[in-house]
Structure formats: C-alpha cells, structure tokens
Amino acid sequence: MVTLKPINKKEAALYLGYGKNEPDPVILNLMDECEGPLQEACHPSFCYGIFDVQMCSEERVVLSECDLELTGKDIGKLLSGCEKAVLFAATLGSGVDTLMRKLQVGNMPKAILTDAMAGAAIEQICNDFQEELAVQFPNMKQTMRYSPGYGDLPLAIQGKLLETLSAGKRIGLNVTEGNMLTPLKSVTAVIGLRDITKEEERSRLKDMMDSDAVINAELSVGDCSREACAGCAFAAKCHKNDNR
Template identity: 50%
Template sequence: MNGYLQVCLEKLDKSEALRYMGYGRTVPDERILSMMDECEKVLLGVIKPCAIYHVFDIQPLEDGVAVCGTSLVLRGKAISEHLAGCVKCVLLAATLSAQADRVIRRYEATDMTRAVMADFLASAAVEQICDKVDEQVRGEFEEFFQTWRFSPGYGDLPLDIQGEFLDILQAQKRIGLNATENNILTPRKSVTAVIGLSDHDIPKGRQGCAACNMREVCQFRKRGDHCGI
C-alpha cells in the first residue's frame, strides 16, 4: 500500500526543542521563550510538511531482512531484532521541505541563537510528522501490532541504504527528498524510517540508547537524558 500525507502543523513541539537544547527540567527565561515563539512563527509560515510511505512483505535472512518486491536488504543485527516476528514493514520518508533549511541558514548568517532554536524546532517538527504517519498506519492496519520507528544509521543498519530507500519510495519525485553521495538527506530536516508490522503482540525489544551507534558520544546520555527515540 502506498500512502501520502500532507501534514498541517498548527504549532511546533517547543518543549521537545528545548529538551534538545539542553534545558531538561530547567525553565528558560522569557527572552528565550519569546525568541522561540518568533522562530516557530517564521517556520510555520514557510514549511510544507509531508510524508510518504509504502507497506511491504518482509523475509528474514541470515544477515538482515529482505524487503520483498525490491532489491533492498536491511542489513544488521539491530534491524533483524527490531523486525523479529514481523511479517510486513513500512518504509517511510518525511520532510519539512527546503524552506526550513533556508530559514535556518538565514538565521545562521545573522543570529546563531535563533539559528539553533530554529534548527531544534525543525527537528521536533519532523518527528511530529512521523508521529502522524504512525497514527495513519495504525488506523489502516488495525489488525497488526506496530513497532517504533527505526532509521538508517541506528545500531548497525547502514546509512548507505538511503539512496535505494528513497528510490523505492520515489521520494525525489513525490516529496523532493534526495540523498547526497555521503548519504545525507536533503532537505536536511527530513527523516527515513522503518516500522515493523506483526500479526501478534511484540515484546519490547532494544530501543533507543541500546541500539544506537552514537551512544558512546551522545550528549543526551552524558547529562542523563535521552533523545526520545
């Protein structure tokens, strides 16, 4: 099943953006909150949040999981564990559009504080889009149990699948999302992810820090927090 979702965001998750900025339980002063309101308003005025997804049957392999009907193999122990017991997977891609990148670059040239705020607000916004995809998939596949999202680059799932991942979804044509030679998504405020669908209840597996290949250098972990994955 193919899906396209154009998301209307009336507000951005400022509490999540503040957590990304390191505030945690600390309440920022009025100046910071006012600047954040300004950045939110600017972003909401230009972004075009959207997402696409496709549901595939999957087949476990010795070194990963094959996405049936494509040449894509999701390789690695972490993704194999993540999709254990699943019979299908959802490949999804979400983006805020190039306008978000332009706002951040414009702030970078004039005000780094606002640039950082806009950057983290945009990151939170992409996750809001993905949450909407989660909800839509859950509604369309009520008979299945659903895993959390797992993106290329988590654990040992390599980033170098980004190009093929986007090709399968026709993301370049449908939502203007591409990957560079270094497997960086452009527009930058974008996400690709895999969701597993199982016909039986899924026990909670390794999630977040345990599966992340950035866990040894993660600034969230160093201050006793987590990124929310």
C-alpha cells in the first residue's frame, strides 16, 4: 500500500498559476477543506519494471525481454550511457475522478483547487518512488522522469508501456483511444539508471544530468503534449508556468 502524505499546497499553488505568490487565507482555508475528501478519494498505487538497456541509439532504445521500443531523439539522449531503464506507472485511482466530477457540478472553486492538489499528490508519489529507487540502487544515478508525450517520445507508446507492466491488472491503469491515462490523475515515465561506480563516466554524467539543459533544449510552450503541468517533472521549470 502506498500512503499519501499531507499534500504540498505550495506545489498545488504553482499549478494554479500563483508563481511566487502565496494564496490568500480564504483560498488556503478552502484548500484545507479540500484535503480531507481528496485524501479519502485517493487510493494511490504504482508499479514498475526494471529492464536492461539492450541498445540505445540516437533514434531509439531497445529494452531486453520486453516488447516495448522507445523511439525518438530525446529518449536516446536521456538513456545514453544508462545500463538500466525503469518503466514506471502511478495513479491516484478512480475515486479522485469521481470526486472531481462531483465538485465540477457543485463547486467549481473547490474543483480547481482539488485538481491542482491531486496533481501535487501524484507528483509526490512519483518523488517518493524515486527516493525508494535511490535506496534500492545506491550505486546507480537516476535520470529525470521522462514521460510519453515529452519532447519527441511518442504518446502512442502509452498502451504498450502499460501492457509491459501489466498496469491494468496491477494498479487499474488504462489508456483511452487518444492515449490518455485513465484514471486521469496518473503518471507513466521512463527513468534511466546509470552505474556511477564507473569512474570514467562521472564527468560526462554531470553534464547529462543537468536537467535544466534538457528542459530548455526540448520544451517550449506548444511543444509539450502533456495534458497538464500536474505530475510533470518539468512543472517547476516549464515556461507554461511563467505567465499563467
């Protein structure tokens, strides 16, 4: 069972376009009111698989014992030099979707706050997972989380990624015709793992891990095909949040 910590309201405020501003007390109170029902509606869970990177070229990545091929320059760049790739999927569960539908009928202010807070919650599940992963693989350095739809990694691999993880069976996560994840508050991602005990890799690693460089190179408004900033590893740095 995955447990959810108190929701990071600063993160939620960021998704709501507050930037550096603090929400006023009325809004903060409303957020507090939203937290209970949201926590109750959340049944967070995740699953993952760790695969050897069999081949990694500039255009595509092949993982061993797995029918999923990752295509695009960006994923090639991300996983270059990585021994392993982690396929990861997480969801807050369908209860949050039901809560959101109800709030959108009865209380739009709470609906948008809950939406942003749910985004912060799934983000937190992802971060916690990456921390666990770090403990599990102390000698491996993780790349950033990279999701289908970022840069040129096709969103269309979403279904195959879930099949590979049996995510439907394990955590109830599915895709729609349009490759959207259902339940809605869900994330899938690829994380590269690189052995840092290899001395000669270290300096090169430093450059590669500078995720700001990757973001600035790959993302500008209009390029990103993510549905929302919530749960996106770029959220804090993305242009979209600059002027919302």
